[in-house]
Amino acid sequence: MAPVTSDLPQVQDSVSTTLTLLFQTLTNVSLYDSAGRPSRDSLASDLSSLDDSLLKVHRLANALPPSSTPGIPLPLMEYVENGRNPDIYTREFVELVRRLNHLTRGKMHAFRDFRDVLAREMGAAMPEIKEDAMRVVEETGALGRCCWVRRGE
Structure with missing residues (x-):
């Protein structure tokens, strides 16, 4: 796998996107209807998107040089x-x-x-x-x- 290069604004945008997805997942969990098929598919899609977003944040944050991250x-x-x-x-x-x-x-x-x-x-x-x-x-x-x-x- 090629090394990921990133800068702080990319990481911040990725974290913002992850927070939005987390809120969306929270909303879908609260509205979840165990008998209804549409809510189950929507929740599964949200969880998959959240997982991908968290992985992206992790990769971008690890690619930052230590000097660029604020202490x-x-x-x-x-x-x-x-x-x-x-x-x-x-x-x-x-x-x-x-x-x-x-x-x-x-x-x-x-x-x-x-x-x-x-x-x-x-x-x-x-x-x-x-x-x-x-x-x-x-x-x-x-x-x-x-x-x-x-x-x-």
Whole structure:
């Protein structure tokens, strides 16, 4: 058998077709009349089409190079398998990232303030290292001599 070459849009179209066939099969199963010949033939035809469509999806998906498939996080897959909405997962994830960013920003400001206070107090306690402390503060991102200006120095 020749290798199947495919791209992501083909796989997506194939999955969409499979879902349509699955819905159609579901409808025919719910309307199935065990005594009626037409519904039995229709259901058999739908199942055959569904089988062919699933096989096509499988072949196309396996032919995709690993780099072209989007990585879906395992926690998201488990979330969806448990019957939950992936949009809610995304919203919760964004909120978690926002909270962690806020926390990290607070820590950065706290360390910046600690750096300034430490340098100021070291300069006040040991005047001989004041210039070195100022240089360290300036090289670590302080704007000008802000930590020295606060005390009027």
